[in-house]
Amino acid sequence: MKIAFVGAAGYGNVGDDTYPLVFQEQFRDAELLFFNSDLPAEIPSDLDLIVLGGGGIIYNSATPDESPSPHFRCMQFYMDHAIASGTPWGFLSCGLQLRAHRDEHFRADLAPWTPYLQQADFITVRSPECVQKIKEITGRQDGVSFFPDAAYLLRPPAAVSMPAGDRPMLTLVPSGLINPHNLHTQHMVRLARSMNYEIVWMNMGAPVDDARHLDDALLFEPTVRLLWNPDPVTAYTQIGASRLVFSGRYHGMVFARVQGIPFYVPEDAPYKIRKEDLQADPAGAWGHVETLQAAMAxxxxxxSGAGK
Known part of the structure; x- marks a missing residue:
């Protein structure tokens, strides 16, 4: 079976780069193709399924003179192709990406998505809040399910390990309020230093977003250890070797939580962090796999009947 996944992998964001690893592991018997917003010259005509996800791809951050957004138009290209070609399609392990302080405007912000969310054959999202909002704007009562993010299923090979040091380690994953200039972050680092913690700054966002934070961390403290541009397995392993994690990135929290590492995320965090159901068992992420398996069946x- 030939399946196209449309996400945001390949731009250096560790979380987005995790999904292809998970899907490749879980669907070894299928032929998987991965696309993103760098639109292809053409799409294969023999696809059996088109999957949007994983990740927070459901958003429309248009400027006042530009609606819908360039991101939405890229996603629309794939959705229109699926509809026009009669290829089954849906959303897998996705999330709404609502802009800060605009939660109450989600109907207007997501308006371009509404007709497509109404037509999708399946929708799995990574928070109960996403389910509620999608149902509100589409009127759907079925075909929309919550499961913890598919990145919870990442399991690096057992042979991959991070050298153990003599000191406990605090790993900081910068974004938003977790940054070297933030006074609260500086205070927490001082406390960790007083208890002989090793401090490690690791970017999980693309270099264009996070390189400045690591540069600044080095300026503040030339002896600090930096972990630049890790792949998902390296980031997962680094977090697993930590005693404590401060993360401004969603998947920094995911990697800590699934490994039982204590973590802190800011109160004024992005929508996807704020709406994470921390009471849900991460093992429930298997629901995304089961949903796609059902679609494949x-x-x-x-x-095997009338043909595609």
Whole structure:
């Protein structure tokens, strides 16, 4: 079976780069193709399924004179292709990305998405709040499910390990309020230093977003250890070797939580962090896999009958 995944992998964001690893592991018997907003010259004509996700791709951050946004138009390209070609399609392990202080305007902000969310064959999202909002704007009562983010399923090879040091380690994943200039972050680092913690700054966002934070951390303290541009396995392993994690990035929290590492995220965090259901068992992320397996089974039944 040939499945196209449309996400945001390949731009250096560790969280977005995690999803292809998870999907490749879980769907080894399928032929998987990965696309993003760098639109292809053409899409194969023999696709069996088109999947949008994973990640927070459901957003429309248009400027006042530009609606819908360039991001939405890129996603629209794939959705229109699926509809026009009759290819089954849906959203897998996605999240709403609502702008700060605009939660109450989600109907207007997500308006371009509404007709597509109404037509998708399946939708799995990573917070109960996302389910509620999608149902409100679409009127759907079924076909929309919450499961913890698919990145909770990442399991690096057992042979991958981070050298253990003699000191406990605090790993800081910068974004938003977790940055070297933030006074609260500086205070928490001082407290950790007083208890002989090793301090490690690691970017999980793309270098264009996070390189300045690591540069600044080095300016503040030339002896600090930096971990530049890790791949998902390296980031997962670094977090697993930590005693404590401060993260401004969603997947810094995910990697800490699934490994049982104590973590802190700011109160004024992005929507996806604020709306994470911290009571949900991370193992429930398997629901995304089961949803796609069910979609694949439906395609197979149709193919064995009248043909695609």
């Amino acid at each position: 439906r395609v197979a039944r149709l193919g």
